[in-house]
Amino acid sequence: MKKHNFNAGPSILPREAIEKSAEAILDFNGIGLSILEISHRSKEFDAVNIEAMALFTELLNIPDGYKVIFLGGGASTQFFTVPYNLLQKKAAYLVTGSWAKKASKEAKFFGEVQIVASSEDKNFTYVPKNFVIPTDADYFHITTNNTIFGTELKKDIDSPVTLVADMSSDIFSRPVDIAKYGLIYGGAQKNLAPAGLTFVIVKEEILGKVDRPIPTMVDYRTHIKNDSMFNTPPVFAIFTALQTLKWLKALGGVGEIQKKNIEKANYLYDAIDESKLFVATVPLEEDRSLMNVCFVMKEEYKELEKDFQTFSSERGMIGIKGHRDVGGFRASLYNALPLESVKALVSCMQEFEAKH
Amino acid sequence: MKKHNFNAGPSILPREAIEKSAEAILDFNGIGLSILEISHRSKEFDAVNIEAMALFTELLNIPDGYKVIFLGGGASTQFFTVPYNLLQKKAAYLVTGSWAKKASKEAKFFGEVQIVASSEDKNFTYVPKNFVIPTDADYFHITTNNTIFGTELKKDIDSPVTLVADMSSDIFSRPVDIAKYGLIYGGAQKNLAPAGLTFVIVKEEILGKVDRPIPTMVDYRTHIKNDSMFNTPPVFAIFTALQTLKWLKALGGVGEIQKKNIEKANYLYDAIDESKLFVATVPLEEDRSLMNVCFVMKEEYKELEKDFQTFSSERGMIGIKGHRDVGGFRASLYNALPLESVKALVSCMQEFEAKH
Numbered sequence: 001m002k003k004h005n006f007n008a009g010p011s012i013l014p015r016e017a018i019e020k021s022a023e024a025i026l027d028f029n030g031i032g033l034s035i036l037e038i039s040h041r042s043k044e045f046d047a048v049n050i051e052a053m054a055l056f057t058e059l060l061n062i063p064d065g066y067k068v069i070f071l072g073g074g075a076s077t078q079f080f081t082v083p084y085n086l087l088q089k090k091a092a093y094l095v096t097g098s099w100a101k102k103a104s105k106e107a108k109f110f111g112e113v114q115i116v117a118s119s120e121d122k123n124f125t126y127v128p129k130n131f132v133i134p135t136d137a138d139y140f141h142i143t144t145n146n147t148i149f150g151t152e153l154k155k156d157i158d159s160p161v162t163l164v165a166d167m168s169s170d171i172f173s174r175p176v177d178i179a180k181y182g183l184i185y186g187g188a189q190k191n192l193a194p195a196g197l198t199f200v201i202v203k204e205e206i207l208g209k210v211d212r213p214i215p216t217m218v219d220y221r222t223h224i225k226n227d228s229m230f231n232t233p234p235v236f237a238i239f240t241a242l243q244t245l246k247w248l249k250a251l252g253g254v255g256e257i258q259k260k261n262i263e264k265a266n267y268l269y270d271a272i273d274e275s276k277l278f279v280a281t282v283p284l285e286e287d288r289s290l291m292n293v294c295f296v297m298k299e300e301y302k303e304l305e306k307d308f309q310t311f312s313s314e315r316g317m318i319g320i321k322g323h324r325d326v327g328g329f330r331a332s333l334y335n336a337l338p339l340e341s342v343k344a345l346v347s348c349m350q351e352f353e354a355k356h
Numbered sequence: 357m358k359k360h361n362f363n364a365g366p367s368i369l370p371r372e373a374i375e376k377s378a379e380a381i382l383d384f385n386g387i388g389l390s391i392l393e394i395s396h397r398s399k400e401f402d403a404v405n406i407e408a409m410a411l412f413t414e415l416l417n418i419p420d421g422y423k424v425i426f427l428g429g430g431a432s433t434q435f436f437t438v439p440y441n442l443l444q445k446k447a448a449y450l451v452t453g454s455w456a457k458k459a460s461k462e463a464k465f466f467g468e469v470q471i472v473a474s475s476e477d478k479n480f481t482y483v484p485k486n487f488v489i490p491t492d493a494d495y496f497h498i499t500t501n502n503t504i505f506g507t508e509l510k511k512d513i514d515s516p517v518t519l520v521a522d523m524s525s526d527i528f529s530r531p532v533d534i535a536k537y538g539l540i541y542g543g544a545q546k547n548l549a550p551a552g553l554t555f556v557i558v559k560e561e562i563l564g565k566v567d568r569p570i571p572t573m574v575d576y577r578t579h580i581k582n583d584s585m586f587n588t589p590p591v592f593a594i595f596t597a598l599q600t601l602k603w604l605k606a607l608g609g610v611g612e613i614q615k616k617n618i619e620k621a622n623y624l625y626d627a628i629d630e631s632k633l634f635v636a637t638v639p640l641e642e643d644r645s646l647m648n649v650c651f652v653m654k655e656e657y658k659e660l661e662k663d664f665q666t667f668s669s670e671r672g673m674i675g676i677k678g679h680r681d682v683g684g685f686r687a688s689l690y691n692a693l694p695l696e697s698v699k700a701l702v703s704c705m706q707e708f709e710a711k712h
Contacts, residue, residue, distance in 0.1 A: 003388040007395050010591055018390045022381040025374060032359040034374045036550040036596065039363050039675060072552050073428030073573075076587040080571035102572075109571050189588055194392040196428050196552040196590030215436035215465050216458075217429075231432040232545055234552030235366055236592065240392065319395060 004341035006331040007319035008147055008292060009169060010189040014336045017243035024239055035239050040232050045239075049228065052242040059245060059253055060171075062178050062201060069223040070241075071198045072234050075099075075168045075187040078198060079106035082141070082164055082183065084218050087111040088210045092137035092161070096153070097124045097146030098325065103166060104141070110212075116140070123326070124149040127287045135160045139182060139206075145170035147190075148323040150280075150294030150330065151287045156180045162206050170291050171199070172248060173335055174258040182206045188237060190291070191335045192244050197237035248335065257335050264333045264342045265290040271346040277301050277353050281326055296328030301356070305329075308352050315348045360697035362687040363675035364503055364648060365525060366545040370692045373599035380595055391595050396588050401595075405584065408598040415601060415609055416527075418534050418557060425579040426597075427554045428590050431455075431524045431543040434554060435462035438497070438520055438539065440574050443467040444566045448493035448517070452509070453480045453502030454681065459522060460497070466568075472496070479682070480505040483643045491516045495538060495562075501526035503546075504679040506636075506650030506686065507643045512536045518562050526647050527555070528604060529691055530614040538562045544593060546647070547691045548600050553593035604691065613691050620689045620698045621646040627702040633657050633709050637682055652684030657712070661685075664708050671704050 005012040024035040029044055038045055049070070056068050071077075079102060083091060089111055093104035095118035107113045114137065117128035124146060133140045139162040145152045147169045154174070157163070162182035171184070172191045178184070178201065188197035200220060207221055216222050222230050248257060269288060272278045272295045281294040297305045305328060312320060322328040331345055361368040380391040385400055394401055405426070412424050427433075435458060439447060445467055449460035451474035463469045470493065473484035480502060489496045495518040501508040503525045510530070513519070518538035527540070528547045534540070534557065544553035556576060563577055572578050578586050604613060625644060628634045628651045637650040653661045661684060668676060678684040687701055 001388075005389060005393055007393060010393055010396060010588065012393050013390070018381060018392060021392065022378045025378040025381065032357075033361060033674065034369070036374060036377065037361055037363060037366055037368050040366060040551065072430055072433070072590075074587045076573050077428070080573060106571050106573075109569055187588060194590075194592045195396060195588045196593060198428075213465055215462050217432050217436060217462075231430045232366065232543060232551045234428075234550075234590065234593075236550045237552060237590075318389065 001316045003316050003318050004344050005318050005337065006333070006341070006345070008323070008330060008332045009187075010195045011319075011332055011334050012336045013193070013240070014244055014247040016247050017240055020243045021236070021240045035236055038235075040229065040235050045235055048239050048242055049233070052238050052245065053227070055242065055245040055249060056199065059248060060176060060178060060201070065205065066178060066201055066203050067224045069200045069202070069220065070228040070233055070238055071200065071223060072196065073198055074195065075166055075185060075198055076102070078166070078185040078200070079103040080109060081218050081220075082185070083107040083110040084212070084214055085207060085220055086139050086162065086164070086183070086210065088138050090114060090134070090137050092116045092134050092140045094128065094131065094140070094142045095120060096127055096143055096151060097149045099146070099148070099166060099168075100141075100143040103143065107141070119151075124151065125282050126284055127151050127153055133159050133161060137161045139164045141165070145289055145291050147292050147332075148325055150282050150289045150292045150326075152289035152291065154286070154290070170289075172254055172257070173261050173291060175254045188241055193237045193241035196234045197241060260339065261290045261333065261335065264337065264339050265293060267339065267342050268293050268331060268333070268346060271349060275349065275353060277304065277356065278349060281328065291332060291334060293331045293333060294322060294326055294328065296322070296326075304356060311352050312345070312348050315344070317345055317348060320345070357672045359672050359674050360700050361674050361693065362689070362697070362701070364679070364686060364688045365543075366551045367675075367688055367690050368692045369549070369596070370600055370603040372603050373596055376599045377592070377596045391592055394591075396585065396591050401591055404595050404598055405589070408594050408601065409583070411598065411601040411605060412555070415604060416532060416534060416557070421561065422534060422557055422559050423580045425556045425558070425576065426584040426589055426594055427556065427579060428552065429554055430551065431522055431541060431554055432458070434522070434541040434556070435459040436465060437574050437576075438541070439463040439466035440568070440570055441563060441576055442495050442518065442520070442539070442566065444494050446470060446490070446493050448472045448490050448496045450484065450487065450496070450498045451476060452483055452499055452507060453505045455502070455504070455522060455524075456497075456499040459499065463497070475507075480507065481638050482640055483507050483509055489515050489517060493517045495520045497521070501645055501647050503648050503688075504681055506638050506645045506648045506682075508645035508647065510642070510646070526645075528610055528613070529617050529647060531610045544597060549593045549597035552590045553597060616695070617646045617689065617691065620693065620695050621649060623695065623698050624649050624687060624689065624702060627705060631705065631709060633660065633712065634705060637684065647688060647690060649687045649689060650678060650682055650684065652678070652682075660712060667708050668701070668704050671700070673701055673704060676701070
């Protein structure tokens with residue numbers, strides 16, 4: 001049976017990237033060694049690293065003055081690394097979900113934190129509007145896509161202070177006006193690579209402005225200076241990231257993938273909105289994530305949720321159980337997920353509905 | 357031509373672990389999905405994580421009161437994480453190489469650092485003896501194997517204060533009396549897994565004794581509490597680590613591998629000592645690393661080094677160029693390297709010597 005992979009992350013990657021990764025594990029580039037057992041300083045891996053950084057820069061159209069770095073670990077590490085590097089007195093945070101809240105908590109270790117707005121009052125089912133960004137903040141932090149709650153800031157906002165964004169779950173899903181941001185970071189395990197790799201896009205001029213001493217590995221300048229090779233990087237994850245980026249380029253880049261992502265998300269949201277059983281947890285269309293579509297059974301059909309879980313799972317739907325903070329269902333529609341899988345899910349929902 | 361992989365790290369892994377990793381990338385456990393695209397919270401990966409921690413504990417005979425955690429990133433991150441968690445007033449460091457020196461530098465961000473002894477006067481070609489560990493230090497830090505310089509502290513030392521060890525390049529190469537240590541850490545990319553994974557073995561009672569607030573991701577207790585699943589761990593590297601640990605267990609464990617490692621290292625050191633062309637950079641037998649054998653051409657034959665580099669490379673020897681801080685050659689003989697490869701290298705050296 002064909003599996004449709006709606007996992008929220010780690011999540012579906014292009015089949016091509018997966019196959020090339022498996023090949024490289026058995027024999028990398030025909031050198032008779034595995035990608036897992038070669039030096040990160042070998043000319044073979046150096047070429048991978050350089051090409052990955054270049055393609056990353058090209059596809060996101062990153063302007064001069066910015067650097068891309070690849071680090072080990074995940075985005076959670078950036079929650080404290082960002083304020084370590086940037087917070088002198090005060091930072092402002094927009095709290096749109098659990099990860100945004102966690103990020104704001106870590107900043108408190110380093111200075112004053114102002115929560116500009118929060119949507120926690122309604123379990124993060126909307127994105128706050130009309131908030132005022134304090135002009136005396138060292139930076140303003142947003143989480144562009146909220147994986148758990150299915151909301152997304154789909155437009156690049158204007159900020160009077162350095163804008164910092166966690167884009168773990170929507171990077172490469174749409175064009176981004178990088179010039180509006182001072183720093184963008186994210187874990188790679190959604191639209192890019194297996195878990196264990198974090199990317200940081202940083203405008204160099206915002207660094208070096210805080211008084212505190214910064215441990216070497218936490219200091220972004222260390223990794224910029226060394227092209228992400230200060231210490232051993234997560235070699236294999238960078239290799240896979242390169243394969244994903246090549247796939248994305250061949251497909252036409254972020255502009256093209258955005259069209260596909262809109263088509264996929266609309267297809268599913270429309271089906272939910274027309275359904276008698278299901279309801280989307282995020283009411284406002286402009287707040288709805290294109291990456292993670294959250295929905296539950298209407299109150300009167302709540303007891304059918306377990307049945308639909310089983311029903312859909314028997315039809316090859318994987319990873320659609322909602323996060324415990326939301327309940328119900330979540331279908332993650334990352335770049336590599338084909339429209340075909342969304343159609344399969346919708347058919348499954350309709351079939352289930354017809355039965356009840 | 358058969359390749360002999362003497363890379364210093366990332367380095368040779370058991371072929372079985374490599375093949376199983378490639379298989380799991382195409383289809384993990386027959387579930388129809390890649391190990392790269394499943395949730396770290398899936399029951400399938402949970403089983404991998406738990407088995408890996410259990411086997412890690414079993415093979416190293418880790419006593420009660422200790423916890424094993426798997427983290428993203430590399431050992432360099434531990435250079436500041438260790439003092440963040442443990443350094444209240446003063447830490448003591450034994451400086452036996454570049455990594456040990458780097459570790460001691462990061463500790464200075466958090467308190468006083470006393471260098472108990474250093475072998476930098478002779479380019480780290482020996483391990484200092486008869487040093488006195490200050491009893492007022494919060495901990496004493498050692499680097500058991502010095503990958504760059506080819507020295508190793510092969511015996512577990514007695515310390516009057518908490519003993520902390522970076523065992524990146526000799527973990528699982530020999531039995532270790534864990535009870536003598538408070539904390540052991542290391543990057544996984546030598547004897548365990550691909551780059552991007554770090555292990556920490558920590559005696560729980562040494563934690564929570566410093567006054568400073570610790571960011572969540574830096575606090576070892578976060579990861580202990582969550583069985584290394586506070587955030588998304590490096591899933592694939594943990595999977596490969598499990599395959600390596602299974603291989604090691606089937607082979608008889610660390611006691612058995614130690615015998616093989618001694619045999620391999622002796623074979624190579626003996627050949628170097630008997631050679632007219634080559635000389636080991638570490639004179640004292642007890643200081644010589646079983647993992648990284650460093651050697652150079654004798655002064656009068658120095659100009660032949662380049663020739664031997666080419667000569668050996670044409671015969672399938674990979675990664676034997678010495679680190680720039682030492683020059684000459686370095687053959688890394690990690691667990692997965694067969695004696696056959698050492699014999700091939702020695703033949704190659706003898707053949708070269710016969711020609712000159």
